[in-house]
Amino acid sequence: AQTVTQSQPEMSVQEAETVTLSCTYDTSESDYYLFWYKQPPSRQMILVIRQEAYKQQNATENRFSVNFQKAAKSFSLKISDSQLGDAAMYFCAYLEGYYGGSQGNLIFGKGTKLSVKP
Amino acid sequence: SAVISQKPSRDICQRGTSLTIQCQVDSQVTMMFWYRQQPGQSLTLIATANQGSEATYESGFVIDKFPISRPNLTFSTLTVSNMSPEDSSIYLCSVARQGYYTGELFFGEGSRLTVL
Numbered sequence: 001a002q003t004v005t006q007s008q009p010e011m012s013v014q015e016a017e018t019v020t021l022s023c024t025y026d027t028s029e030s031d032y033y034l035f036w037y038k039q040p041p042s043r044q045m046i047l048v049i050r051q052e053a054y055k056q057q058n059a060t061e062n063r064f065s066v067n068f069q070k071a072a073k074s075f076s077l078k079i080s081d082s083q084l085g086d087a088a089m090y091f092c093a094y095l096e097g098y099y100g101g102s103q104g105n106l107i108f109g110k111g112t113k114l115s116v117k118p
Numbered sequence: 119s120a121v122i123s124q125k126p127s128r129d130i131c132q133r134g135t136s137l138t139i140q141c142q143v144d145s146q147v148t149m150m151f152w153y154r155q156q157p158g159q160s161l162t163l164i165a166t167a168n169q170g171s172e173a174t175y176e177s178g179f180v181i182d183k184f185p186i187s188r189p190n191l192t193f194s195t196l197t198v199s200n201m202s203p204e205d206s207s208i209y210l211c212s213v214a215r216q217g218y219y220t221g222e223l224f225f226g227e228g229s230r231l232t233v234l
Contacts, residue, residue: 033221044122045210045225091160095221105176106221108160 002027004094006109013082014117020067021077021112023092034068035093035106036077040085048090051075079114087116120145120213122226130232136199139229141211146191149214151223152184156207164209167194201233 003026013019025034032053039045051059051068058066063083067076079086089111096104121144131137141150152164164184165175173186188194198205211226 035221037223042227044227045212045223047222050220050222093221104221105163106161106223108162110160 002094002107004092004107004109006092006112008112010113012115017082018080021090023075025073025094029096033095034075037091038088040088082116084116089113120224124211124226124229126229128230131201133202136197138195138197139209141194143192143213147213150194151212152196153210154207203233206233
């Protein structure tokens with residue numbers, strides 16, 4: 001069974017600095033999707049960034065970027081120029097898929113609580 | 119994107135009672151999911167509720183305990199039946215972007231249930 005592991009229960013970063021959140025996963029599949037979701041306190045969970053496993057290029061979304069190491073089954077999230085609004089729980093997630101979509105289940109890690117210090 | 123409203127946002131319930139959570143979406147969506155997030159834990163999928171078919175439950179979750187209705191493309195309910203303190207959790211409704219599904223989900227704010 002696929003598993004997603006986030007080894008850092010909590011992280012802290014100074015405002016304007018850079019922080020990297022770690023995620024590893026276990027799968028025997030070759031095609032899948034990976035995600036980082038953000039859950040601010042008492043607010044809705046939102047998608048931060050997505051990576052298709054068949055793409056070698058790392059995904060980026062403004063200040064958010066990933067380091068996808070397929071062979072190592074590693075998928076870290078880098079947040080640059082951290083802002084107070086980045087404080088949240090961050091969940092790494094895996095979706096088994098194939099090119100053309102998937103009906104599979106999203107498997108979430110346990111999350112990393114990020115604090116941003118002013 | 120989709121805007122999802124859940125009711126109630128929180129509730130305190132007595133052991134043995136049942137509670138129904140409502141999920142309203144501001145647009146028509148086919149794929150809808152119900153998740154449970156226990157305190158300090160990750161999200162666990164309870165069931166997939168696609169309009170026009172019976173809900174599909176994940177291992178460890180059964181229809182008698184978590185009956186789901188999906189009467190149309192904008193609304194669903196999840197009932198937590200015969201509650202015990204172990205059911206104290208946040209229950210999240212989520213929907214997939216229309217079109218082909220790639221794991222991108224929109225979430226409601228969740229319903230925080232405390233069972234005494």
